[in-house]
Amino acid sequence: MNRAIFIALLSCFFSLSAVAAVSDQGIMTPDFNDRASLQRGLKIYSNYCSGCHQLSYMRYKEISIDLGIPNALFEENLLPKYARIGDQITAAMTPADAKRWFGAKAPDLTLEAKRRSPNWIYHYLQSFYQDKSRPLGVNNLLLKNVAMPNVLEHLQGQRLLQCKQGETAFKAGHGCRTVAGEIKGRISEQDFKQIAYDTANFLAYTADPSRFERESLGLKVLLFVALFSVFAYLLKKxxxxxVR
Amino acid sequence: MVFFSRVINWLDERFPIKAFYKKQFSEYYVPKNLNAMYVFGVLAMLLLFNQLITGIWLAMSYTPTAANAFASIQYIMRDVPYGWLIRYMHTTGASALFIVLYIHLLRGLMYGSYQRPRELVWLLGMTLYFIIMIEAFMGYLLPWGQMSYWGAQVITSLFGSIPVIGKGLEQWVRGDYLVSGVTLGRFYALHIIAFPILMVFLVYLHLSTLRHVGSNNPQGVDIKKHVNKKGVPLDSIPFSPYFITKDILAIAVFLFLFCVVIFFFPDGFGFILEKSNFEPANPLITPEHIEAAWYFSPFYAMLRAITFSLFGLDAKFLGMVVMMSSVLIVFFVPWLDKSPVRSIRYKGYLSKCFLGLFVVSFLVLAVMGSLPVSKATTWISQFATLGYFSYFLLMPWYSRFETTKPVPERVSL
Structure with a gap:
């Protein structure tokens, strides 16, 4: 009985990992085994996010170990001048500056993928559009009156809001989406989707770094408990x- | 072996361990027809032990201050070796404990385990359950996430709805005008010292009263009526080795399921660790939708179901009274049940229907308590609250006047 459950569970995991990372409905599933994607995600975080957003519960060292980046290489290329490899990841912008410049603190991103979901981040990065009424000239379909500038705009290109007749954004069940504007991005739409995926995947990792260790230990523990159950069953029998 | 028996004898001359083992294990006689519903007591004990041990290790690295509590949890999850395992065992253990306790309680209601002579076992067990509820509520504040904070804010504000003394009481419980670091400090102290001591003491009382009167069984047959010359019930088998081996098997199967959750679904799809609790507590931003932990959801739904004032009393106060009564009324079941038989198997049609109604109401309330408030959820919650209470309040009538089936003299396997 237990064994059957265990085997069913195992096959479930394998079939899960075989599913494409982004489904037809556009729902992304994080893939921690895709190390290249996680490393690209780190690159995007370092280049575009880390100026404002901290990953304060994460240490540089842990990332270098988990993502398979040699320590020396990491220190030379990825570590900010002010930080040491064992430090927690802080941002250059202070909360006070953030308040002054953007009117809001930039949230810590360590747990963002748990607080919302990796899928939310994936779509959020693709949902910016031009909005003249906003101080930064952009708005986001997933986060009304967003205070963040569209830092990836030069890659994605300009996006415009397109709504069905009589509809406006941010109403429940609104029929709005964003479409390509006149200024084209530096990379193709497909490549940009990959960038959004890698970032979401990387943040899913920072929210749950124990998952590498957890799942491999978990399989061993389950195997032991399943075996133990068999013996417990035989003993009981x-x-x-x-007894009659 | 010789050395071992000498140690045992040395000990036994000074402390009666042999007599204890005989009385509690090898010559403690248990009905032989106990089914799978009877393993949840030992599972509850296992989980309490798990909470105690993992709790001690969590306390080593946790910081009970408003400024550092949230970060210290992340420190445990990331920097403490196997900290994630210890914490997931604690969080999953809390949820598992409530699942196990709800089945344990249902077993008692189904087989009439609260009836004479087991009233005290029931009362002590219910007291223990009540204490575990408070323990869980206080523990829930400690991660200092948004839902921790606002859950504690809402529930402690209930004290404020009590007429006349309410406002003072609310402040006294919180130690501040609102939930703050002071509240966190006292909840921490109570959570890790005061209530665990109480719980261990009550487990001892619950078990020793049970061992004194003996276990009921699925048929509700009194096995002490038929005994052999030595006074041993004919339909019984000794606790050791029979129930020891059965309990070990139950523990193994349970551990398998428990580990699947710990290692592969530690968030429990947002039921064990809620999404909004991944954001540090912020007293200035009230979340749109404050929900209780899933195991309190049925009671929370009853609290919200009372939307009207009555006799000049505030709806919030009435809601709290209803919520408290929903737990307290369970204490009185031994005296509400007037049935001549114990087990649901021999009770009448009405008892079965009302037990069914009770279970369905409880589950419906659990769902309603986890949904955002709307007209529909309020209506459904109100009906389910009626269903919940009617099981208890009408019990003296339906259990007395229904026709029951005859209870067999001896148990059957």
Missing amino acids: EFWRD
Whole structure:
């Protein structure tokens, strides 16, 4: 019985990992085994996010170990001048500056993928559009009156809001989406989707770094408990044979 | 072996361990027809032990201050070796404990385990359950996330709805005008010292009263009526080795399921660790939708179901009274049940229907308590609250006047 459950569970995991990272409905599933994607995600975080957003519960060292980046290489290329490899990841912008410049603190991103979801981040990065009424000239379909500038705009290109007749954004069940504007981005739409995916995947990792260790240990523990259950069952059966 | 028996004898001359083992294990006689519903007591004990041990290790690295509590949890999850395992065991353990306790309680209601002579076992067990609820509520504040904070804010504000003394009481409980670092400090102290001591003491009382009167069984047959010359019930088998081996098997199967959650679904799809609790507590931003932990959801739904004032009393106060009564009324079941038989198997049609109604109401309330408030959820919650209470309040009538089936003299396997 237990064994059957275990086997069913195992096959479930394998089939899950075989599913494409982004489904037809556009729902992304993080893939921690895709190390290249996680490393690209780190690159995007370092280049575009880390100026304002901290990953304060994460240490540089842990990332270098988990993502398979040699320590020396990491220190030389990825570590900010002010930080040491064992430090927690802080941003250059202070909260006070953030308040002054953007009117809001830039949230810590360590747990963002748990607080919302990796899928939310994936779509959020693609949902910016031009909005003249906003101080930064952009708005976001997933986060009304967003205080963040569209830092990836030069890659994605300008996006415009397109709504069905009579509809406006941010109403429940609104029929709005964003479409390509006149200024084209530096990379193709497909490549940009990959960038959004890698970032979401990387943040899913920072929210749950124990997952590498957890799942491999978990399989061993389950195997042991399943085996133990078999012996416990045989023991019980042996003792209860004479009970009528 | 010789050395071992000498140690045992040395000990036994000074402390009666042999007599203890005989009385509690090898010559403690248990009905032989106990089914799978009877393993949840030992599972609850296992989980309490798990909470105690993992709790001690969590306390080593946790910081009970408003400024550092949230970060210290992340420190445990990331920097403490196997900290994630210890914490997931604690969080999953809390949820598992409530699942196990709800089945344990249902077993008692189904087989009439609260009836004479087991009233005290029931009362002590219910007291223990009540204390575990408070323990869980206080523990929930400690991660200092948004939902921790606002859950504690809402529930402690209930004290404020009590007429006349309310406002003072609310402040006294919080130690501040609102939930703050002071509240966190006292909840921490109570959570890790005061209530665990109480719980261990009550487990001892619950078990020793049970061992004194003996276990009921699925048929509700009194096995002490038919005994052999030595006074041993004919339909019984000794606790050791029979129930020891059965409990070990139950523990193994349970551990398998428990580990699947710990290692592969530690968030429990947002039921064990809620999304909004991944954001540090912010007293200035009230979340749109404050929900209780899933195991309190049925009671929370009853609290919200009372939307009207009555006799000049505030709806919030009435809601709290209803919520408190929903737990307290369970204490009185031994005296509400007037049935001549114990087990649901021999009770009449009405008892079965009302037990069914009770279970359905409880589950419906659990769902309603986890949804955002709307007209529909309020209506459904109100009906389910009626269903919940009617099981208890009408019990003296339906259990007395229904026709029951005859209870067999001896148990059957």
